[in-house]
Amino acid sequence: MNANTISSRRVFNLFRFEFSKNRKLYLMGIPGTFLISAMLFLVIFYSNKYASSWGAQNYAVLYYAGLFFLTLFGIGYSFIELRDKRSAQLYLILPGSAMEKYLIQFLTRIVLFPILFTLLFVLGVEVSKSIFQISSVTIYGKSPTLVVDDLDVFNMLSLFYLWKLPILYYMFIGIGGVIVSIMFTGGIVFGKWNVLLMPLSFLGFTLLLFLTSIVLSWIVIGIPEDSSELFISQIRFQQPEIFTDTPLIVFVVTVLMWLAIPQFFLVAYFKLKEYEV
Amino acid sequence: MIVSVKDLNFSYPKRPQLFDGLHWYIPxxxxxxxxxxxxxxxxxxxxxxxxxLFPKSGTITLASHIxxxxxxxxxxxxxxxxxxxxxxxxxxxxxxxxxxxxxxxxxxxxxxxxxxxxxxxxxxxxxxxxxxxxxxxxxxxxxxxxxxxxxxxxxxxxxxxxxxxxxxxxxxxxxxxxxxxxxxxxxxxxxxxxxxxxxxxxxxGKIQLDADVLELSDRWVFGTSSNLPDEALHTEKVGTGYQFIRSRKHQEPQTPVSLELLFNAVLHNSINENSILQTQNSEVL
The missing domain is CATH 3.40.50.300 (P-loop containing nucleotide triphosphate hydrolases)
Incomplete structure (x- = not known):
């Protein structure tokens, strides 16, 4: 095999370097995530002990909120070695191709982190549920009424609750994918300011899109006389529909978001390849 | 040559040119x-x-590697x-x-x-x-x-x-x-x-002098003298005497190369790569 294609030995060496260099992150992050997850559910269960039920859908809300934080503070810390000049020098001249180094970042941040988070989240739910159920029987004089639904991991991961509205499902995945890919790329673009600057850039872009629709509405329909409707778009984006309950504009935006995801990942690769220090 | 730098140009953003047509070859x-x-x-x-870092223009090769x-x-x-x-x-x-x-x-x-x-x-x-x-x-x-x-x-x-x-x-x-x-x-x-x-x-921005140390000690004498020496390529006042570089005469003992003196001589434009060539030529003649 050509010495410059992907080599399993070099990939292994780079993995070992990643885990050794960021040992603290892994050693503190794994138990920390589990404890936060377990403590959060314990607090929720105990504070709702006399409520009727804890529905399975609620797990999904917290799970995806957790994934969002993981995206900001885990995936957003991609290419951490490039944050300062000294470590960047060491990292860039490590014998390994840009593709191999990229692969390590992708596999750890985009694949390993979410898998670990999911496992720790499920573990946290199960442990806190067990503690709550055991302590409910033994400690409380008055039995709690809360019935905690079992966590259906498949439903939670597959966003089963959104299946009734396919476009919403694909849009949700698209938005998630874009956020993940821009945070990953932001690690190499904004460095240590990524956690702040990339969400701000994203919000700024979203605001720009929103204002564009408002200004277009003013131009095409006219400025509303009622000032309370000034920032409500009068353009009917719901029409035309390309499929049932699927407005064309929503469909197009969803397709564009899906197309943007690999582009952002590609940008990160080329930034790494051309990085100078 | 195992290391070859040809016509290298480089500058940091918003800074003056650092290397301007730099050539350098290393055996x-x-x-x-x-x-x-x-x-x-x-x-x-x-x-x-x-x-x-990447050159703005020019080529660098180390063996067959870029x-x-x-x-x-x-x-x-x-x-x-x-x-x-x-x-x-x-x-x-x-x-x-x-x-x-x-x-x-x-x-x-x-x-x-x-x-x-x-x-x-x-x-x-x-x-x-x-x-x-x-x-x-x-x-x-x-x-x-x-x-x-x-x-x-x-x-x-x-x-x-x-x-x-x-x-x-x-x-x-x-x-x-x-x-x-x-x-x-x-x-x-x-x-x-x-x-x-x-x-x-x-x-x-250039390699002002690139020479073999043995060749330098073969061509030049690096010494000290109480008087300002004649025919010196470069002199420096040190205490009560002088340090100097001059051409080595036939069968004159070799002296160790004083890098500091050589460095100063090059910086003061007293000597350069052409000086070595001139010394060689005069000996041949």
């Missing part, structure tokens, strides 16, 4: 002292040779010791050797142990517990043990105490093979005397 197996004042671009040149491509086959053959290198503080020297040594196919663990012992260091100590100078010794030992074909050392003696500088010279001289090319960038000229076999002086 295989050389130990080169790259000398220059602060800010002349010695470190930048090493960054360009190692592929950490550094800016940063191919693994190139990176496995080059070791760059930066002046201020990042290190995983929590790792012991032994762990560092295990993790980092795996990247270099020719890394020799027993050689690493031997050089560490020469420097008086133990492998179980954590990197963060070492002083700056001791860490430098670890990375120097590691760099030499990689047995890379190209070793680029940026200010390697910075932070080393006087006895360690002597060990450094011994260790470097004793651990290089004929196939290895070492470039040492330094402003501490005396530290690399008796170690290098080639000297390159960088000034005003």
């Amino acid at each position: 295989e197996g050389s130990v080169v002292g790259l000398l220059g004042k602060n800010g002349t671009g010695k470190s930048t040149l090493l960054h360009l040779l190692s592929g950490l 550094p800016r491509e940063r191919k693994p086959s190139f990176l496995a053959e080059v070791f760059f010791l930066a002046d201020d290198i990042a290190y995983p503080g929590n790792m012991s020297i032994g762990a560092y050797e295990k993790i980092m040594g795996a990247f270099y196919p020719e890394f020799d663990s027993s050689q690493f142990d031997q050089i560490l012992a020469d420097f008086g260091l133990e492998k179980k100590v954590k990197l963060k517990e070492l002083s700056l100078g001791e860490r430098k010794k670890v990375f120097l030992s590691f760099g030499l043990s990689t047995n890379c074909r190209f070793l680029l050392f940026d200010e390697p003696t910075n932070g080393l105490d006087i006895p360690s500088k002597s060990i450094f010279r011994k260790v470097v001289a004793g651990n290089l093979t004929d196939e290895q090319t070492l470039i040492i960038s330094t402003h501490l000229v005396a530290d690399v005397e008796n170690l290098i076999d080639r000297v390159a002086i960088l000034n005003n």
Whole structure:
């Protein structure tokens, strides 16, 4: 095999370097995530002990909120070695191709982190549920009424609750994918300011899109006389529909978001390849 | 030539041109002292040779490798010791050797142990517990043990105490093979005397002088005199006398090259590469 294609030995060496260099992150992050997850559910269960039920859908809300934080503070810390000049020098001249180094970042941040988070989240739910159920029987004089639904991991991961509205499902995945890919790329673009600057850039872009629709509405329909409707778009984006309950504009935006995801990942690769220090 | 730099142009953004049509060629197996004042671009040149920076124009090749491509086959053959290198503080020297040594196919663990012992260091100590100078010794030992074909050392003696500088010279001289090319960038000229076999002086964006040390001592005499010597290429007043460089006469004993004097002479434009050629020509005539 050509010495410059992907080599399993070099990939292994780079993995070992990643885990050794960021040992603290892994050693503190794994138990920390589990404890936060377990403590959060314990607090929720105990504070709702006399409520009727804890529905399975609620797990999904917290799970995806957790994934969002993981995206900001885990995936957003991609290419951490490039944050300062000294470590960047060491990292860039490590014998390994840009593709191999990229692969390590992708596999750890985009694949390993979410898998670990999911496992720790499920573990946290199960442990806190067990503690709550055991302590409910033994400690409380008055039995709690809360019935905690079992966590259906498949439903939670597959966003089963959104299946009734396919476009919403694909849009949700698209938005998630874009956020993940821009945070990953932001690690190499904004460095240590990524956690702040990339969400701000994203919000700024979203605001720009929103204002564009408002200004277009003013131009095409006219400025509303009622000032309370000034920032409500009068353009009917719901029409035309390309499929049932699927407005064309929503469909197009969803397709564009899906197309943007690999582009952002590609940008990160080329930034790494051309990085100078 | 194993290292070839042709018509190199480079500048940092919003800064004046650093290298303007720089040419430099190094034969295989050389130990080169790259000398220059602060800010002349010695470190930048090493960054360009190692592929950490890219030329604006011109070409750089190390053997058949183009550094800016940063191919693994190139990176496995080059070791760059930066002046201020990042290190995983929590790792012991032994762990560092295990993790980092795996990247270099020719890394020799027993050689690493031997050089560490020469420097008086133990492998179980954590990197963060070492002083700056001791860490430098670890990375120097590691760099030499990689047995890379190209070793680029940026200010390697910075932070080393006087006895360690002597060990450094011994260790470097004793651990290089004929196939290895070492470039040492330094402003501490005396530290690399008796170690290098080639000297390159960088000034005003160009290699002002690039010569074999043996050739220099063959052509020129580096000496001291109480009177201002005639026919000197360069003189410097020192105390009550003078240091000078002049052409060596036929059958006159050779003198050791005073790098500091040579460096000053080049910076003052007293001598350059043409001076060597002129000396050669006059002898031929």
